Amino acid sequence: MATKSLASWAVNLQPSSLPTSVKQAALRSLYNYIGCAIGGSDHPTVTKAYNALSPFFGKETSSLLGHKGSKKADAQHAALLNGIASHVHDYDDTHLATIIHPTGPVASALLAYGEYKGGFSGEDILCALTAGIEASCKIGLAVWPEHYDIGWHITSSTGSVGAAVAVGKLMHLSEEQMAQAIGVAAVQVVGLREMFGSDTKSFHPGRAAQSGLLAALLAEQGYTSSEKALEAKRGWANVVAGGGTPKLDQFVGELGKKWEIEANAFKPFPCGIVCHPAIDGCIQLHQEIQRKGLKFDDIKDVQAVVHPLVIELTSKRTPKDGLEGKFSVFHGGAVGLLYGKAGPAQYGDTVVTDSSVIAVRDKIDAQPDKNLKADETYLTINFEDGSKLEKRIDHAVGSLEVPMTDEQLTAKFVDQAGLVLGEADAKSASDAAWRVGESKNVAEVMRTL
Structure with missing residues (x-):
């Protein structure tokens, strides 16, 4: 009963x-x-x-x-x-x-x-x-x-x-x-x-x-x-x-x-929670790029290995506005890399349609791995000169293991x-x-x- x-x-x-x-x-x-x-x-x-x-x-x-x-x-x-x-x-x-x-x-x-x-x-x-x-x-x-x-x-x-x-x-x-x-x-x-x-x-x-x-x-x-x-x-x-x-x-x-x-x-980021690990990792990579004096324009591509739910729920490749951007791991990753943050302002309509954001967004690829946990991701940035940066997120910020x-x-x-x-x-x-x-x-x- x-x-x-x-x-x-x-x-x-x-x-x-x-x-x-x-x-x-x-x-x-x-x-x-x-x-x-x-x-x-x-x-x-x-x-x-x-x-x-x-x-x-x-x-x-x-x-x-x-x-x-x-x-x-x-x-x-x-x-x-x-x-x-x-x-x-x-x-x-x-x-x-x-x-x-x-x-x-x-x-x-x-x-x-x-x-x-x-x-x-x-x-x-x-x-x-x-x-x-x-x-x-x-x-x-x-x-x-x-x-x-x-x-x-x-x-x-x-x-x-x-x-x-x-x-x-x-x-x-x-x-x-x-x-x-x-x-x-x-x-x-x-x-x-x-x-x-x-x-x-x-x-x-x-x-x-x-x-x-x-x-x-x-x-x-x-x-x-x-x-x-x-x-x-x-x-x-x-x-x-x-x-x-x-x-x-x-x-x-x-x-x-x-x-x-x-x-x-x-949530530390105003979007679908399944893409938070990728955003967390991209923000950390933004900081590393700045520390090393690298250039964002020299990024060749970004490879993300993610939980399958990320692809199922947040795979909008070309969001047309802020609401759709919340369901795009590509947009979340792009603003994390470019701005080092992903707050409400980064999900505004004008940011989603900004050419510089789109340019980075188009370089990001995400592939599912069923063996990953929901708050886990692996990221690799490949640069035009052949160098690369890697980041592994075991538990995204905002998870029970890394609570706000x-x-x-x-x-x-x-x-x-x-x-x-x-x-x-x-x-x-x-x-x-x-x-x-x-x-x-x-x-x-x-x-x-």
Whole structure:
């Protein structure tokens, strides 16, 4: 009875029962989310969605992150728009075992409802966030990898359930109501991998946040679904498992014993995570080229040996804009080599179409090797005079073996938020976001962000 077990665990989870390491992981996940949502708030994808939907806003109760002047929407639309903004740069967190980006759907729903209702402490928010992330990742593990392989975007197809659990936790739903919320969320499956590289990819976590919030609101009013929504023969897991055998009992049974939020990693580069090893290596090679006084114009070719998923997911040879550039290991490698960094600015439309970037991009070749780990790569630069440079990356920065530090997360936050708010306000927002866990009323913090 996975649905009831998940509901019971979430309802009974208490902040006092969370290990210190889990609380810290939750704070880091929320902090990273806020930076990503602010950083993406002025992206054309978000602007198009705002312009299309703002005539239909209800009572404006919930803040849109990153918008000066306290721009707000109703909770449903705030969840959607903040969810889009948090994912549009592909800079959000990643549960590496499933490549779910769990915080976007969960936090977007949670903060929108929390500000609307008011009175929730940072401790309340972090506990509910943990419950939602655990729910998303556990059901994701139960259907991985077949679910993803057939084309579902697993971030959003699990995110509606995670968002419903988180908001339901904040609402103090009963176990029966929580089970119904999970059921209502489970039918709102959203997200196709075909949409990667388009506006619609970031719509996925936004819609999942909105759907999860809706599910919890309906369940609070006694709306019914199925008490076996996840595990039934024609329930969520069996329908979306892609021919695999779901392992719901196994992973739901681990709730509270093995914390998936502690395996949540953070991206140093705003693009598909599978090409991060190649970018990390190219940045290190950029530094070596500079130290040795070599010339980038003398590069003959760059050979990359990568995990097969890099080719499957990020092999766009000629991206036409920044969104497509996020799924091009060739673009990521090119900016890493040329600029020694690969932040949001290096994924702007004008950089993707810059002739100097294209010239380097066209010299990069990538070949798959199934024996490599997902965060491993081998790079070789061949120069026109016959000399070469080599770089091996065993674990990319941002992996669990080489995690981003709090200082690196802060630099990432200020870098991306500064492009929207200016550096001074970005630093103030960063300070506020780190203190969310200490807040007596998170609604007040949201208004400053």
